[in-house]
Amino acid sequence: MTSSTPDPLPSGSTPGAFRPTRRTVSAVLGAGAVGTILSACGGGASGSSGSTPAGAKQGGDIVFLIDSLGDTWIPNNSAISSFQGNVWGHVTDKLVYVDGEGKVTPWLAEKWEQNANATEFTLHLKSGVTFSDGTALDAAAVVANLDYWAKGQADKGVNPIGLFPKTYLQASAADASTVVVEFSAPTLGFIPTLGYHGSILISPKTIALPAEGQADLSQVSGSGPFTVKSWKEGDEVVLVKRADYAWGPQALGKSDAAALDSITYKIVKESSLRTASLQSNQADAVFNATPQELDGLKEAGFEVATPRYLGFTHGYRLNTSVAPFDDVAVRQAFQHAIDRDEILSTVYTSDWKKAQSFIQSNVPEATDHSAEFTYDAATANSLLEQAGWVKGADGKRSKGGRPLSVTLFPNPYLVTSQAIDELVAQQLGKVGFTVDLQTFDVVTYGQRVSGNKTLSNYEVTRSFIDVGTVASILTSANKGEDWFGLGESDQTLNHLRDAVAGAVDEDTRRTSVDQLQQYVLEQGLFIPLEQIVQRIYANRSDLKGVTYNGVAYANYYAAHLEA
Amino acid sequence: MRGYAGFAARRVGQAVVVVLLAYVATFVVISVLPGDPVTNTLRNPENGFTEDEIARIVSYYGLDQPVVVQLWEALSRFVVGDLGVSLRSNRPVSQSIAEVLPSTLTLAGGALAVAIVLAAVVAAATQFLPRGAGQGVARSLPSLFLSVPNFVIGLVLIHVFALKLGLFRVIDPDSAWATAFAALALGIPVSAQLAEVLVAGLDHESRQEYASVARSRGLGRTRLLLRHLLRPSSLPVVTVLALTVGELLGGALITETIFGRAGIGSLVESSVTTQDLPVLQAVVSLAAVVFVVVNLLADLVYPLLDPRVRTPRTTTARPVEVSVA
Numbered sequence: 001m002t003s004s005t006p007d008p009l010p011s012g013s014t015p016g017a018f019r020p021t022r023r024t025v026s027a028v029l030g031a032g033a034v035g036t037i038l039s040a041c042g043g044g045a046s047g048s049s050g051s052t053p054a055g056a057k058q059g060g061d062i063v064f065l066i067d068s069l070g071d072t073w074i075p076n077n078s079a080i081s082s083f084q085g086n087v088w089g090h091v092t093d094k095l096v097y098v099d100g101e102g103k104v105t106p107w108l109a110e111k112w113e114q115n116a117n118a119t120e121f122t123l124h125l126k127s128g129v130t131f132s133d134g135t136a137l138d139a140a141a142v143v144a145n146l147d148y149w150a151k152g153q154a155d156k157g158v159n160p161i162g163l164f165p166k167t168y169l170q171a172s173a174a175d176a177s178t179v180v181v182e183f184s185a186p187t188l189g190f191i192p193t194l195g196y197h198g199s200i201l202i203s204p205k206t207i208a209l210p211a212e213g214q215a216d217l218s219q220v221s222g223s224g225p226f227t228v229k230s231w232k233e234g235d236e237v238v239l240v241k242r243a244d245y246a247w248g249p250q251a252l253g254k255s256d257a258a259a260l261d262s263i264t265y266k267i268v269k270e271s272s273l274r275t276a277s278l279q280s281n282q283a284d285a286v287f288n289a290t291p292q293e294l295d296g297l298k299e300a301g302f303e304v305a306t307p308r309y310l311g312f313t314h315g316y317r318l319n320t321s322v323a324p325f326d327d328v329a330v331r332q333a334f335q336h337a338i339d340r341d342e343i344l345s346t347v348y349t350s351d352w353k354k355a356q357s358f359i360q361s362n363v364p365e366a367t368d369h370s371a372e373f374t375y376d377a378a379t380a381n382s383l384l385e386q387a388g389w390v391k392g393a394d395g396k397r398s399k400g401g402r403p404l405s406v407t408l409f410p411n412p413y414l415v416t417s418q419a420i421d422e423l424v425a426q427q428l429g430k431v432g433f434t435v436d437l438q439t440f441d442v443v444t445y446g447q448r449v450s451g452n453k454t455l456s457n458y459e460v461t462r463s464f465i466d467v468g469t470v471a472s473i474l475t476s477a478n479k480g481e482d483w484f485g486l487g488e489s490d491q492t493l494n495h496l497r498d499a500v501a502g503a504v505d506e507d508t509r510r511t512s513v514d515q516l517q518q519y520v521l522e523q524g525l526f527i528p529l530e531q532i533v534q535r536i537y538a539n540r541s542d543l544k545g546v547t548y549n550g551v552a553y554a555n556y557y558a559a560h561l562e563a
Numbered sequence: 564m565r566g567y568a569g570f571a572a573r574r575v576g577q578a579v580v581v582v583l584l585a586y587v588a589t590f591v592v593i594s595v596l597p598g599d600p601v602t603n604t605l606r607n608p609e610n611g612f613t614e615d616e617i618a619r620i621v622s623y624y625g626l627d628q629p630v631v632v633q634l635w636e637a638l639s640r641f642v643v644g645d646l647g648v649s650l651r652s653n654r655p656v657s658q659s660i661a662e663v664l665p666s667t668l669t670l671a672g673g674a675l676a677v678a679i680v681l682a683a684v685v686a687a688a689t690q691f692l693p694r695g696a697g698q699g700v701a702r703s704l705p706s707l708f709l710s711v712p713n714f715v716i717g718l719v720l721i722h723v724f725a726l727k728l729g730l731f732r733v734i735d736p737d738s739a740w741a742t743a744f745a746a747l748a749l750g751i752p753v754s755a756q757l758a759e760v761l762v763a764g765l766d767h768e769s770r771q772e773y774a775s776v777a778r779s780r781g782l783g784r785t786r787l788l789l790r791h792l793l794r795p796s797s798l799p800v801v802t803v804l805a806l807t808v809g810e811l812l813g814g815a816l817i818t819e820t821i822f823g824r825a826g827i828g829s830l831v832e833s834s835v836t837t838q839d840l841p842v843l844q845a846v847v848s849l850a851a852v853v854f855v856v857v858n859l860l861a862d863l864v865y866p867l868l869d870p871r872v873r874t875p876r877t878t879t880a881r882p883v884e885v886s887v888a
Contacts, residue, residue, distance in 0.1 A: 063734050071604065071651040071837060152616070157623040157653070159605065162612055215653035233652060233659055234833060235825030236734075266734045268823045273721065277733045280726040443838060447598040479613045 056560035061262040062284040062543065064556075065274040069237060069267055073217040075206070076152055076159050079198040082413075082534060086287065087237055087265055088200050089553050092222030095123065095142070097249035098195030098465055098550035102310050102364040107249040108137065108201065108223070109194065118186040118504045125177040129247050131203035133221035139173035144204045146171040146181060156211040161198035163469055165190055166478060186502050188509060189468030196465040197551045223247070225258045225557045237265040252547055252558040259545075259560035278302065278538060285539045285554070290415060291348050297538045305537040306351040307548035310363050311463035312470075313355040314414065314532040318525060321485030322456040324404055329387035331524025333380040334406075335373045337431045338424060344530055347419045355528035357517045365467045365513040372521035373528060380431045389432065397432030405434040409449045411459040412442045413534075420529060421459075453485065461532055463551050467513050471501035474520070484525045492519055574862075578855040585851040586641055587634070589844045594630045600650045600837040601626055624650060637844065647841035651834065656845045659830060666737065667826035670745055670818065671811045677750025678807070681708075682757035682800075689762050690769075690788060702762065708755035713814050717748040717821040736824040745822040749814045753807050760803045764796030798868055805861035812850055 070081035075092075078084040095109040109123045129137040150168040152160035167183040174180050183190065193199060203221035206214060213219050217231045225248065226239035241258045248255040266283075268274045275293050277283040279300060289297060294304050318325040318334070325331050344352055353361065356368040389397040389404050397404040408425060410417040418439060425435035440448060449455060464470065475490075475497050476482040488494060496516040503509030520526050535552045542562040547555045601624050605617045621627050625636065640647055646656035688701035724730045724744055731740035768774060769792055777787050816828030827846060834842040 065734070071600070071833075072653045074653055077604065077653070152620075154619045154623060157601075157620055159612065159620055160616060166613070211653045212648065212655060232825055233654070233662060234829050235823075264734065266823065267825075268733060269820055270718075273718075273733065273821070273823075276722065276726050280729070282726065282729075282732050282734060441836070443596075443598050443603055443836065446603040479615075 056259055056544070057563040058259055058560075059261045060259070060561040061264070062260060062556065062561075063264045063266060063282075064285045064287065065268045065277055065283045066265055066287040067267070067269055067271065067274070069234070069265060072215050073220060074158055074211060074214040075200060075202050075220060076148065076161050076198070079200055080162055083287075085197045085551065085553050087239070088197065088222075089224075089549070089555050090226040090239055090263060090557060091220070091224045091228060092200035092202060093129075093137075093224050093247065093249075094196075094199055094201065095194040096191060097251045098192055098310070099251055100307060100310075100548055100550055100552070101362050102192070102465075102550055103251075104192050104195060105249065105251045107195075107251075108247060112191060114191075116504065118188045118190075119183045121181045121183075121190055122174070123179040123181065125179065126247055127177055129223055131201075131205075131221045131223045132227045132242060133203050133205055135203045135205055135221070137201060137223050138176045139179045140176075141204050142179045142201070143171045143173050144207055145199075145201050146179070148202075148207050149199060153211075156214075158211060158214065161196075163196060163198065163464060164193060165469075166472070186504050187468070188503055188506070189466030192466035193469075195550060197553060226263060229262070235267060239263045239265075248557060252555075254558045258557050260556055263556055275538070278540070281540075284543060285537065285556075287535065287537060288415075289536055289538050291352075291536075294349050294351065294536070294538070301541045303539045303541055303543070303546070304351070305539070305546070305548060305554065306533040307535065307537070307552035307554075308353070308360055308362055308531050308533055309463040309535075309552035310465055310550045311360055311532070312460050313358055313360055313528045314420075314459075314461055314530055315355065315358060315526055315528040316408075316457045316459055317483045318457050318527065319453070319455060319485040320525070322454065323402070324406065325456050325524075327387055328523060329383045330389070330404070331527075332522075333383040333431060333524075334428065334433075335380075335521070335524045335527055336376045336383070337380040337428050337433070338373075338527065338529070339375040339427055340373075340528075340530060341375070342427070343420055343423055346423060347416050348530065352533060353531040355530050358520060358526040358528050359467065359470065359517065360531050363467055365510050367514045367517060369517050369521050372518065377431055384432060391432050395429075395432060396434050403434050404432055405436070406456060407436040407438055408457065409445070409455070409459060410437065410439050411461055412440060412445045414459075414461050414532070417459060417461075424529075453482075458483075460526075461534060463534075465550055468501060468503070468509070470513075470516075471497040477501075486525075574855075574859055578852070578859075581855055582848050582851045583638075585847045586638070586844050589847045590634050590637060590840065593838055593840050593843060594633070596838060598838060599624075599626050600839050603837065637841070641844070641848075646845040649834075649839055649842050651837045651839040651842070656841050659842060660827070660845055660849065663826045663830050666824055667812075667815055667819070667828065669742060670749060670815055670824065670826060671808075673742060673746030674749035674753060674811055674814070674818075675804075675807070677746050678754035678757055679804075681750065681754035682761055685754070685758040686761040686765060687788075690765055691784065705755040705758040705762075708751050708758075711752070713748060713752055714817050714821055716751055717745070717818055720744045720748055721821065733823060736822050741822060741824075745818050745824060748821070749811065749818045752814065753810055756803050756807065757800055760799045761796060764799055765792055768792040768796050794868055798865070801861050801864055801868065805858050808857045809850075809854060812853070 064086070066083060066086065068083045069087070070078055070083040072078050073084065079088055093108050095107060097105050097107045108126050108129055110126050111124050113122045114120065123142065125137070125139060125142060131137055135141065149161045149164045152158045165183060165187045167185045167187050169182040169184050171179055171181045181190065201223060206220050209219060217228050217237065220228070225242055225245040227242050229238040229240045231237040240262045241260060243257050245257045246255055268277065271288065271290055274283070274286040275289050275297065278286045298304050318331050320326055340354060344354065354370065356370045357366055359366045384397055384404070389399045391397050406428065408421045410421045421437055425437060428435050449458065472478045472480040474480065474483050475493060476487050477497060486493060496512055496519060499512035500509055500516055503512060537554045539546055543559055544562055545559040547558055549555060601621055602617065605612050605620060625633060637647065648654065649656055649659060652659065685701055685704050689698055692698045692701055721733065725733050731738050731744065735741060736745070774787065774792065777791060812827070815826060816831055819826040819828035820832060830842060831846050834846070
């Protein structure tokens with residue numbers, strides 16, 4: 001049966017009953033600081049022992065409140081969702097671990113080699129790893145997963161995973177613990193992509209199930225530190241720890257079973273109710289509090305985390321094939337007319353960072369190009385003036401009877417988007433733009449805005465795990481998305497794109513990525529706003545050791561409750 | 564007996580037509596809207612699918628077929644009882660519904676009980692409290708109940724009883740206390756209409772000649788109310804009660820969302836936002852069935868309450884004129 005009766009906590013554990021007392025005691029002792037020191041010491045010690053740090057309590061059940069658990073549990077179709085990624089990270093493992101700085105370290109792939117032109121990779125797997133259904137996680141299982149990620153199962157309505165390299169040719173098992181993967185062109189991003197939230201390893205038995213079986217979370221087996229105890233659609237997912245788990249990622253300094261006994265993901269749609277439940281000790285962690293609620297939570301002693309994912313900064317990509325952005329002066333004026341400091345101070349809290357480029361600053365290849373998009377209304381005005389956009393009596397510019405008008409479409413996937421666009425509209429208005437806002441819900445937005453090549457701009461919120469994917473997205477090469485409507489017309493961009501996509505070593509790629517950032521920003525093709533935080537977490541204060549990976553998901557595997 | 568069988572057959576025939584029309588109407592409305600859950604998921608900006616990949620998956624679901632073909636396929640499945648597979652969750656629709664139905668039935672049943680009890684209490688208060696302030700308050704209660712939105716009542720109940728007093732936990736919405744408060748939130752607005760109609764009915768009956776006669780003979784207030792006034796006053800209440808079922812289903816959506824209950828309401832909400840056609844069609848058909856059945860029951864109860872309505876044939880014209888005094 002897919003859904004057992006809701007039984008979020010094992011019998012005998014009533015955290016709600018004793019928690020207030022403990023919290024009061026720790027507050028009296030000022031244990032916040034003590035706890036930090038304890039866990040820091042413990043963390044250091046655990047690096048060698050590979051076990052839960054000293055001072056930590058074994059066991060414990062946490063309740064995590066989330067606004068949705070997405071639509072389906074078919075691993076490929078759901079792993080891209082912002083919601084299910086939280087659960088998948090505990091139920092499944094990956095071949096490599098990518099941390100918040102984009103650093104790639106071994107996990108179930110203990111080591112790997114690549115050929116000189118980065119078209120063939122050999123993965124060496126950790127031995128003794130099993131899925132929770134008993135199947136061995138060997139080379140054959142990894143090959144099955146690589147095929148599943150790259151191709152999906154069109155005959156079952158299962159998608160491939162979005163950002164998997166389109167250059168994938170095939171994978172084969174050289175022996176039980178060695179996998180050889182081949183690509184049609186240099187694919188330097190392959191290894192980091194194995195740490196992407198879509199690249200979750202599931203049992204070949206699960207992959208062989210019909211779609212309805214894959215959509216039933218209780219039939220899905222991963223090799224992760226937790227397994228699914230029960231779940232109910234639209235309601236909750238209860239995970240319990242796997243006692244024989246012994247292959248945690250090196251980077252977390254822990255390889256044995258989790259300290260926590262269970263994690264219950266419970267849907268509470270109302271944001272204020274999630275926060276209030278945390279504050280009244282009815283929950284231990286919450287997802288997606290609003291920026292306005294964060295200061296209050298911090299003052300009340302909760303740990304607030306605003307991890308940034310590796311990816312593009314939040315901003316607009318401008319379509320050069322649609323007026324008025326076919327004029328480079330207009331794009332550059334747009335770039336300089338935006339006061340990003342005002343956006344940060346008005347819409348966000350101090351947890352948010354300024355953009356330095358069109359890629360987030362934690363991406364290893366990111367370089368600081370903020371000089372290209374400083375706020376400078378005078379420059380914006382003179383650029384427009386020189387290009388012949390004349391200010392009328394109402395302060396609005398036009399050229400040859402054509403008004404300088406732009407329509408912005410707030411991105412419904414980002415709660416703060418509308419507030420930011422309203423502010424941007426005012427700022428652009430000051431230098432003579434006429435700005436409209438059109439707000440749509442997710443469904444209509446998907447229909448009218450996403451992928452619509454006739455719109456002059458598109459607001460970007462998007463993660464990626466390796467900078468190599470950027471190249472193919474910007475232009476139309478390799479079925480790329482042609483973000484700026486340039487097709488293959490811009491020789492400089494094409495040259496930089498090819499240099500990034502075809503790079504076979506990290507150093508030359510780094511240089512090319514730097515030049516690419518410079519060019520895209522200086523041409524006003526991408527207008528950065530701020531570094532994006534799409535997943536906001538708040539945890540109870542005695543829950544220590546929570547980690548955030550390169551795609552900004554919280555992981556409670558290495559976490560424990562303070563004794 | 565022959566007349567009754569004919570009546571019953573006609574009602575069942577009507578019911579089938581209503582359900583089929585509801586099914587087709589849902590299909591048409593959703594098909595007119597742009598988008599579908601499959602393409603919407605595929606076009607999620609975090610995805611990065613090529614148009615080829617999107618087209619392959621869309622064709623698997625048959626969403627690239629003409630609307631008429633899709634409707635025909637859905638209908639031919641539906642008439643043999645196959646509700647299809649959810650486009651959103653990829654699970655059998657019948658399974659999703661079976662999981663959430665008990666929770667909604669409990670909530671709606673509880674709310675109905677709350678509504679009836681509250682309405683009875685308010686009605687009794689209007690009859691027994693002294694004229695003036697006491698009765699004034701009782702008489703104004705229904706309008707108060709009706710004017711406070713369902714979700715406000717729900718949020719207040721949660722904040723006070725769950726978060727402040729700790730009587731139930733937000734994460735455990737199926738516990739007895741949580742269910743009771745959810746039923747209260749849903750039942751309060753519904754009780755208002757029942758109370759209005761019942762009070763009006765009692766007022767009307769107590770002005771009748773037979774009531775004056777009974778009173779002049781020294782019959783006690785309580786006896787008069789229970790023995791003589793209540794039965795005729797209940798007639799319009801039954802009509803309102805039948806209509807209330809629709810309101811309970813609608814209100815359940817909001818109450819379930821606020822109380823975090825996984826029920827039909829939350830299933831509808833997620834299906835509407837993602838345009839999950841098979842689920843919506845199944846739920847709308849289910850609602851149609853419930854509505855038809857409840858109204859049928861109301862018709863059957865009528866003759867028992869009012870001796871004048873003895874033959875089923877006349878029940879199609881229910882005496883509702885007394886409902887608003």
